[in-house]
Amino acid sequence: MRQFLALALTLIAAPSLAQPLAITAAERAEIDRLVADIRPAVVETRRDIHRHPELGYRETRTSALVADRLRALKFDEVRTGVGKTGVVGILKGGKPGKVVAVRADMDALPIPELIDVPYKSTVEGVKHACGHDAHVAIALGVAEVLSRQRAQLRGTVLMLFQPAEEGDPDGGRTGALSMLDAGLFSNPKPDAIFGLHVLPTIDAGTIGLNIGPAMASADRFTMTVIGQKTHGAYPHTGIDPVPIAAQIVMAFQTIPSRQISAVHPTVVSVGEIKGGNRYNIIADKVELTGTVRTLSQDGPATVKAKMEAIAQGITSMYGARYTLDYVEGTSVTYNEPALARQTRVVLAAVAGESNVVEPLPQMGAEDFSYYQKQMPGVFFFLGVRNVAKKITAMIHTEYFDIDEDALPLGVRAMSTAVVDYLQRP
Numbered sequence: 198m199r200q201f202l203a204l205a206l207t208l209i210a211a212p213s214l215a216q217p218l219a220i221t222a223a224e225r226a227e228i229d230r231l232v233a234d235i236r237p238a239v240v241e242t243r244r245d246i247h248r249h250p251e252l253g254y255r256e257t258r259t260s261a262l263v264a265d266r267l268r269a270l271k272f273d274e275v276r277t278g279v280g281k282t283g284v285v286g287i288l289k290g291g292k293p294g295k296v297v298a299v300r301a302d303m304d305a306l307p308i309p310e311l312i313d314v315p316y317k318s319t320v321e322g323v324k325h326a327c328g329h330d331a332h333v334a335i336a337l338g339v340a341e342v343l344s345r346q347r348a349q350l351r352g353t354v355l356m357l358f359q360p361a362e363e364g365d366p367d368g369g370r371t372g373a374l375s376m377l378d379a380g381l382f383s384n385p386k387p388d389a390i391f392g393l394h395v396l397p398t399i400d401a402g403t404i405g406l407n408i409g410p411a412m413a414s415a416d417r418f419t420m421t422v423i424g425q426k427t428h429g430a431y432p433h434t435g436i437d438p439v440p441i442a443a444q445i446v447m448a449f450q451t452i453p454s455r456q457i458s459a460v461h462p463t464v465v466s467v468g469e470i471k472g473g474n475r476y477n478i479i480a481d482k483v484e485l486t487g488t489v490r491t492l493s494q495d496g497p498a499t500v501k502a503k504m505e506a507i508a509q510g511i512t513s514m515y516g517a518r519y520t521l522d523y524v525e526g527t528s529v530t531y532n533e534p535a536l537a538r539q540t541r542v543v544l545a546a547v548a549g550e551s552n553v554v555e556p557l558p559q560m561g562a563e564d565f566s567y568y569q570k571q572m573p574g575v576f577f578f579l580g581v582r583n584v585a586k587k588i589t590a591m592i593h594t595e596y597f598d599i600d601e602d603a604l605p606l607g608v609r610a611m612s613t614a615v616v617d618y619l620q621r622p
């Protein structure tokens with residue numbers, strides 16, 4: 198009970214750990230003025246990218262647009278081809294200070310566009326169904342705001358435009374890893390990184406921010422249950438892996454429901470089952486492929502160990518064998534608490550206290566987490582839902598769209614967060 202009370206008091210007191218804003222009211226007003234000035238350009242940029250979606254590592258048009266825009270804003274350095282199609286812009290402020298990074302992802306999805314809008318996709322079967330077009334437009338807006346404030350800017354800003362957040366269509370590494378492999382943070386290395394994602398489950402005008410875990414880790418596994426082939430009429434002369442695999446699938450569901458505390462959300466999903474080659478032949482093996490999602494840092498190792506124990510126990514009962522190929526993917530998107538609390542103060546000043554919410558952590562994943570392994574980072578959500586305009590469809594669907602009135606808030610929020618961070622000791 199004492200430990201519980203101590204934890205409760207810590208959580209209650211946590212918001213008070215944040216400090217007052219470092220950015221002044223005049224500086225915030227200037228950012229607001231600049232954002233209002235570039236609003237039409239931000240909207241048109243988003244529409245232009247939406248009309249011309251490109252899959253992961255194919256973002257040649259988008260990356261060229263980004264690089265040209267950064268050069269036009271007179272960034273000190275513009276690097277292209279980082280992690281295949283990534284772009285990095287470096288802006289040095291007029292005053293010495295820290296280094297901060299802002300990340301936007303550029304890739305689209307292999308999903309057809311089924312909404313009738315003036316900016317409808319012109320590429321058959323490809324659509325910006327996750328809002329990355331908005332992310333790029335917002336980041337370019339931030340780049341323009343900061344470039345216009347270069348003389349007063351304290352420190353250095355890295356604008357990262359990343360390919361393949363949705364993964365490599367050819368099965369390779371995700372875009373964040375490709376950029377890191379290319380020496381993304383070798384010179385200079387940021388002290389912190391910020392990112393955002395549009396979210397259709399909260400209204401436009403609202404910002405979502407989690408303190409600590411925001412999105413889950415995402416791992417992939419392939420388990421092969423190995424039996425012994427025989428004639429289907431004489432199953433007793435072989436070892437049938439099909440019912441064994443079925444028991445394993447059902448037992449896996451006891452991992453999140455009975456073997457891990459309910460306060461640590463965990464998902465174990467088998468998405469594919471393959472086995473057998475004829476209706477009257479007992480298969481020699483069955484392959485199970487699936488995903489594991491968890492919000493705790495040690496979750497993947499815990500789940501893997503329990504999967505091994507289950508498979509070992511069940512297969513040994515029937516004389517079968519198994520193999521497990523467990524591949525750890527993106528880790529938990531984890532907002533460093535002190536930085537996240539401070540960022541919340543900034544976001545509340547921009548959007549209004551009542552318009553900053555803490556959504557439930559999501560079981561979806563984000564490769565932004567790879568950057569957070571390198572440095573403290575904050576990943577927040579920009580509401581884009583508008584029920585009155587019938588903009589309510591979820592991401593990764595044919596009908597997804599955003600309320601473009603949310604775009605200026607995204608630029609204001611990110612620009613203000615960056616300037617406030619750089620002005621802190």
